[in-house]
Amino acid sequence: MTGGGFGGCVVVVAPTEKVEAVRSIIVENYEKTTGLKEDFYVCKASEGVSLC
Numbered sequence: 001m002t003g004g005g006f007g008g009c010v011v012v013v014a015p016t017e018k019v020e021a022v023r024s025i026i027v028e029n030y031e032k033t034t035g036l037k038e039d040f041y042v043c044k045a046s047e048g049v050s051l052c
Contacts, residue, residue, distance in 0.1 A: 016044075 014022050019042055030038040 010026075012022055023040060023042075026038055026040075030036070
């Protein structure tokens with residue numbers, strides 16, 4: 001859990017093939033538990049900063 005004042009933020013590091021399963025579990029449970037609607041930002045890690 002990270003962030004403050006915005007209902008919190010959860011950072012999940014998961015293999016690509018598990019993203020939809022994790023999303024489904026959160027969609028199913030988050031709003032009924034917290035009363036808040038979830039948002040998702042799925043990202044892919046890069047090798048870091050580089051010059052083009």
